[in-house]
Amino acid sequence: MVDIPEHLLQRSAEARAKALGISIEQAMAEMKGQSDPTVISKEPEVKVIDETPTPTAETPAPPPETSAPAPAAETITPIKEEHAAETTEKVAAVKIDEKPAAAKPPPPAKADAPDEVDFAPEVKVTQRLLTVVKAKPIQKPVKEPIDKVNTWPHLMLPEFVALMAMTAFLIFLSAILQAPLLEEANPNVTPNPAKAPWYFLGLQEMLSYWDPQIAGVMIPTVVGLILWMAFPYIDRNPETHPSKRKFAIMFYTFFLAGAGTLTIIGVLFRGPGWNWVYPWIDGIWFDDLLDWIHFE
Amino acid sequence: MSFRDRLKETRAKASDGFRGGKLMSSIFRPGSPFRKGYVDSPRNRSYVVMNNVLYHLHPVKVKRHGVRLSYTLCLGGLSFFLFIVLTITGIWLMFYFRPTELAYVDIQNLQTTIAFGSLVRNMHRWGAHLMVLVVFLHMSRVFYHGAYKAPREFNWVIGVILLLLTLLLSFTGYLLPWDQLAIWAVTVGGNMAGYVPVVGAQVKFGLFAGLEATTATLLRFYVLHVLFFPFIIVIFMAVHFWRVRKDGGISGPL
Ligand code: HEM
Numbered sequence: 001m002v003d004i005p006e007h008l009l010q011r012s013a014e015a016r017a018k019a020l021g022i023s024i025e026q027a028m029a030e031m032k033g034q035s036d037p038t039v040i041s042k043e044p045e046v047k048v049i050d051e052t053p054t055p056t057a058e059t060p061a062p063p064p065e066t067s068a069p070a071p072a073a074e075t076i077t078p079i080k081e082e083h084a085a086e087t088t089e090k091v092a093a094v095k096i097d098e099k100p101a102a103a104k105p106p107p108p109a110k111a112d113a114p115d116e117v118d119f120a121p122e123v124k125v126t127q128r129l130l131t132v133v134k135a136k137p138i139q140k141p142v143k144e145p146i147d148k149v150n151t152w153p154h155l156m157l158p159e160f161v162a163l164m165a166m167t168a169f170l171i172f173l174s175a176i177l178q179a180p181l182l183e184e185a186n187p188n189v190t191p192n193p194a195k196a197p198w199y200f201l202g203l204q205e206m207l208s209y210w211d212p213q214i215a216g217v218m219i220p221t222v223v224g225l226i227l228w229m230a231f232p233y234i235d236r237n238p239e240t241h242p243s244k245r246k247f248a249i250m251f252y253t254f255f256l257a258g259a260g261t262l263t264i265i266g267v268l269f270r271g272p273g274w275n276w277v278y279p280w281i282d283g284i285w286f287d288d289l290l291d292w293i294h295f296e
Numbered sequence: 297m298s299f300r301d302r303l304k305e306t307r308a309k310a311s312d313g314f315r316g317g318k319l320m321s322s323i324f325r326p327g328s329p330f331r332k333g334y335v336d337s338p339r340n341r342s343y344v345v346m347n348n349v350l351y352h353l354h355p356v357k358v359k360r361h362g363v364r365l366s367y368t369l370c371l372g373g374l375s376f377f378l379f380i381v382l383t384i385t386g387i388w389l390m391f392y393f394r395p396t397e398l399a400y401v402d403i404q405n406l407q408t409t410i411a412f413g414s415l416v417r418n419m420h421r422w423g424a425h426l427m428v429l430v431v432f433l434h435m436s437r438v439f440y441h442g443a444y445k446a447p448r449e450f451n452w453v454i455g456v457i458l459l460l461l462t463l464l465l466s467f468t469g470y471l472l473p474w475d476q477l478a479i480w481a482v483t484v485g486g487n488m489a490g491y492v493p494v495v496g497a498q499v500k501f502g503l504f505a506g507l508e509a510t511t512a513t514l515l516r517f518y519v520l521h522v523l524f525f526p527f528i529i530v531i532f533m534a535v536h537f538w539r540v541r542k543d544g545g546i547s548g549p550l
Contacts, residue, residue: 180475
């Protein structure tokens with residue numbers, strides 16, 4: 001049995017009650033098979049229905065149409081296999097019920113009338129719920145809809161806040177930290193140590209280990225850079241969740257830790273002659289940042 | 297009606313008249329909150345972006361998870377914003393700076409005699425360091441999210457080029473104050489470039505405009521710093537942002 005929602009049942013019961021002039025409870029009972037169907041005794045609606053198709057009768061009907069009415073009853077029941085038997089029975093019942101009524105006033109235009117007329121008597125009898133087809137799209141959408149929000153204000157306001165916070169931070173920093181300005185450039189006086197900008201200090205530190213094989217450092221650096229650019233084409237693992245790309249995560253984390261360590265050593269722990277110093281004992285040998293806490 | 301209420305009404309009328317006037321309507325396109333009659337509706341929210349130059353940067357709608365600050369940490373946006381700040385402060389600094397033997401004196405004067413000179417110079421310098429850091433963090437965020445994976449591979453390539461350009465901008469700027477820090481840091485960095493296999497010597501010569509850092513190097517770095525690299529990086533940024541949108545917006549969620 002098809003699970004018909006209560007409100008639909010109620011609606012068709014009301015319609016049936018109205019058509020047959022019986023109470024709604026009675027109609028409901030009939031529909032549920034708990035009571036015998038009411039026999040129709042009156043038939044005034046026939047005229048009402050017959051009036052509608054008559055204008056079409058004036059025009060000569062095209063010959064092929066005459067064969068149409070016969071299969072009409074079947075064509076309205078394209079129902080799923082499991083309910084088929086049940087439903088044809090119902091349709092049959094309907095047809096038998098109304099046969100006399102429909103046959104009594106045989107309008108001359110009958111044969112030429114459009115299909116609807118043939119089962120118009122059904123309407124007169126009652127409305128019957130043949131089946132409930134679940135609302136399902138014919139095509140399954142391939143893409144799930146994406147949960148989106150308006151850029152204004154949901155993205156632009158946070159962006160604006162971030163921008164303001166960054167500006168405030170930068171102005172604050174610039175107000176308390178004076179950028180360094182040492183003596184005028186003099187190619188003849190080499191400071192000791194001479195340090196590159198901080199983002200190159202990891203590299204400078206590495207170069208100090210392998211001093212004789214400087215090329216042995218620079219070749220991997222250049223090759224590494226090219227490989228880094230090509231990285232998305234090398235890492236073909238399509239997963240993005242960290243648990244499914246442990247190697248990549250580990251690789252980058254080691255790189256970060258290594259680069260960070262080398263840079264910090266280069267910045268803070270290297271003094272004159274590129275010798276190891278402790279910043280809290282020997283002072284900071286880095287003029288760029290932290291010019292304002294110059295020990296010595 | 298009290299005086300206050302009347303004042304309020306007059307002001308509201310004047311504001312409406314101004315916002316609805318020809319001038320404002322000519323500046324702000326339909327849907328702008330600065331025009332008269334803006335009400336907060338989904339349609340107008342779309343117009344704020346769609347009828348705006350912003351539409352070049354942002355789509356009308358974005359993925360809900362993408363606007364969570366915890367996903368991008370706004371690092372890409374902040375990289376871009378720092379670039380803007382650096383452009384503005386940099387143009388300001390250009391008014392007071394000559395890339396010659398006078399460079400050092402110019403910086404000294406900037407710091408001591410020009411209103412806000414010190415502050416603007418500091419903002420430019422710390423902002424530059426910050427940008428290197430933020431771009432690097434942005435790259436790390438992209439890596440940890442696997443956001444470089446298909447279809448975003450090429451945007452990663454552009455990103456690495458942006459990182460290099462950021463470093464080059466910072467490095468060329470480093471020389472400009474023409475003090476001992478500047479000249480020797482650039483000498484060390486340039487010498488490292490000299491160790492690059494095959495083309496090292498040529499790269500170093502081209503960078504220094506000679507064998508060592510001189511005022512010729514200063515002029516060269518200046519032109520690269522204020523004109524060439526900014527020009528190139530803006531082009532790559534444009535492609536970068538465009539690709540972010542064409543690749544389907546922010547990646548994820550994980
Ligand atoms: C000047 C430097 C850069 C700027 C201004 C910039 C700007 C941006 C912006 C605004 C976004 C949007 C999402 C976000 O904010 O995270 C983005 C995304 C992206 N960036 Fe960058 N970026 C820069 C450098 C880089 C670098 C160095 C890399 C990597 C090597 C990179 C790779 C990417 C990728 C793959 C995306 C897409 C991420 C996603 O869809 O989740 N960018 N960039």
